[in-house]
Amino acid sequence: MTEAILNDTIKAEAIKAGAIKEMTDYIAKELVRRPGVEVTPETPLVSSGLIDSFALVEIFVKLEKLTNRRIPAAKIQPKDMDSVALMFATAERIGKPRQ
Amino acid sequence: MVESGGSGAVNLLSLSYFVFVPLVWVLTRLIRPVKGRQLLWLAASYFFYATWSLKFLCVLLVSSLVNYALGIYLRRSPSAGRLWVGIGFNVCLLAVFKYLPVWSAHLGPGHLPALLEHVILPVGVSFWTFEALSYLFDVYREEDLDPSLTEFCLYLAFWPTVLSGPVCRLPELLPQFRNAKPVWDDIAEGTRRIVLGLFMKTVLSQILGAGLRPGEGVDFGFNQIARGWTGLDVWILAIGFAFQMYFDFAGYSNIVIGTAQLFGIRLRENFRDPFLSTSPAEFWTRWHMSLSSWIRDYVFMPLATWKPQVWWRHASLVIAMMLFGFWHGADWTYIVWGVLQGMLLVGHRQFQQLERRTNLQLPVLVATYAGWAVTFSCMLLSWVVFRANDLSQAGAMFHALVNFSSYRHFVLPRNFVWMTIVISASYFVVAGLRKLAENSKQVPILARLGWALSPVLYSAAMLAIVIMSIHKAVFVYLQF
Numbered sequence: 001m002t003e004a005i006l007n008d009t010i011k012a013e014a015i016k017a018g019a020i021k022e023m024t025d026y027i028a029k030e031l032v033r034r035p036g037v038e039v040t041p042e043t044p045l046v047s048s049g050l051i052d053s054f055a056l057v058e059i060f061v062k063l064e065k066l067t068n069r070r071i072p073a074a075k076i077q078p079k080d081m082d083s084v085a086l087m088f089a090t091a092e093r094i095g096k097p098r099q
Numbered sequence: 100m101v102e103s104g105g106s107g108a109v110n111l112l113s114l115s116y117f118v119f120v121p122l123v124w125v126l127t128r129l130i131r132p133v134k135g136r137q138l139l140w141l142a143a144s145y146f147f148y149a150t151w152s153l154k155f156l157c158v159l160l161v162s163s164l165v166n167y168a169l170g171i172y173l174r175r176s177p178s179a180g181r182l183w184v185g186i187g188f189n190v191c192l193l194a195v196f197k198y199l200p201v202w203s204a205h206l207g208p209g210h211l212p213a214l215l216e217h218v219i220l221p222v223g224v225s226f227w228t229f230e231a232l233s234y235l236f237d238v239y240r241e242e243d244l245d246p247s248l249t250e251f252c253l254y255l256a257f258w259p260t261v262l263s264g265p266v267c268r269l270p271e272l273l274p275q276f277r278n279a280k281p282v283w284d285d286i287a288e289g290t291r292r293i294v295l296g297l298f299m300k301t302v303l304s305q306i307l308g309a310g311l312r313p314g315e316g317v318d319f320g321f322n323q324i325a326r327g328w329t330g331l332d333v334w335i336l337a338i339g340f341a342f343q344m345y346f347d348f349a350g351y352s353n354i355v356i357g358t359a360q361l362f363g364i365r366l367r368e369n370f371r372d373p374f375l376s377t378s379p380a381e382f383w384t385r386w387h388m389s390l391s392s393w394i395r396d397y398v399f400m401p402l403a404t405w406k407p408q409v410w411w412r413h414a415s416l417v418i419a420m421m422l423f424g425f426w427h428g429a430d431w432t433y434i435v436w437g438v439l440q441g442m443l444l445v446g447h448r449q450f451q452q453l454e455r456r457t458n459l460q461l462p463v464l465v466a467t468y469a470g471w472a473v474t475f476s477c478m479l480l481s482w483v484v485f486r487a488n489d490l491s492q493a494g495a496m497f498h499a500l501v502n503f504s505s506y507r508h509f510v511l512p513r514n515f516v517w518m519t520i521v522i523s524a525s526y527f528v529v530a531g532l533r534k535l536a537e538n539s540k541q542v543p544i545l546a547r548l549g550w551a552l553s554p555v556l557y558s559a560a561m562l563a564i565v566i567m568s569i570h571k572a573v574f575v576y577l578q579f
Contacts, residue, residue, distance in 0.1 A: 030455065049384065052380040052381075052384070053380075053395045053399055053400065054380070054403075054412065054416065054444070054448055056400065057399075057400065057403040057404055057412050057415075058412075060400075060404050061404070061407050064407075073400060073401045073403075073404035073405065074179070074182075074236075074239065074240075074401040075239070075240050075241075076240070076400075077240060077396055078395070078396060078400070
């Protein structure tokens, strides 16, 4: 029983790590597109001006897909989406699992 | 309908303001308890606003009390329904005091227009209503906010910002209202910002707006409908108005931010070299930043994420920017200007998509300068719509722009043309020098040169301010 829970936790963490990597790559390749700029899960995106508000919406839509959660947009602020790590934490905090 | 401040109104360019601020500053130093200090600032803010009109103060007081109560109501259960009650109240407030009286003027004679004719337009109502709305949104988002009634009233009425912003947010101001302690650097920087702001407003904006002699200046140029314009005139007027607006509102913002800093309060910045932007999206992160970020956070983001389709994101951009234009007033020129800005942003987004699809990689220098030239030109043309007295005038000016045979001469006075060129070119020279100075902080000789030159520059600025202050100057953004 305990082993099964542990396995589920490990599996969930691996899925989350994969999702974070996919989001980081997507932002670096599709949205930032600046040579020499490295994007990590901790890179400030909005406050540093690396992405604009339109890109933020694209990230939001992708975040909902990757986490399979419905995130109430009116409840989030750009500062909650300032880095990949923060946006996944926000999705976990206020997102509701899709049916 | 519009009631302006009487002769006793304390405005940011009056001598009384420069008596009022030091007096409040000295009293602040004498009062140690935080609560006492907040009450002093609130009393000073209400006195400041009441010098414009007691009626204005009554509207502000009602708005403060109702929004505070709405905040408590929303905090108990942060539901969308309760948020809509708050939005509804503030939209109604704006409609009654700002928009309905203007629309009623078009209705012709009747009972309602006659009634609305007597409605006052409280100065700054658009600014502090948006501050109240941001508070309600933040409570709905379950931000950790617990202002007392005094703190909330102070947030809406804070005298440096009550007339024309910057549009503040409570999460930024609340900790400062509780812990502000100005240090020497704040006082030095605050004073520098005030002198710079006065110079931008009373010298540069004033010269561009009214000209050096009667019959010159942007205002005269836009009103010379009978004589018409050539294509060259329209470009010069667009440049002149863009820089007049910039020096006016950025100058005002400098005075406000500097004043608050004297008290240890750091307000959000409102302008950051907007005319150096290399894309429309970048421009809107540098021009009237406090309002554009408000529109982004509370209008565009919730709207754009409502539906996942790309077309809806584009539509949301246009709607958000149309609202931005409408915020300035119930006039078609502002609405069309907002729609144009939205379309520019969508166009920029399409170009970015094209770059992605075709993997187009322009050399950095080419991309930067071409981006700057296109952005600057588009912004100039959109300002023509914003400033025109009506859409038919804007149409006539655009007609002159595409009539290439008109590009042979100026109708505008030569003096004004040269002055506009010199002032706008100087902006870019100064911006370039500032960047150079920032990069050369490590060079001791250049750093010392800055210290040596500062007193000379500030003395010259003060002299120009004193000479120019004989003209009656009014901030353009006070009308919004």
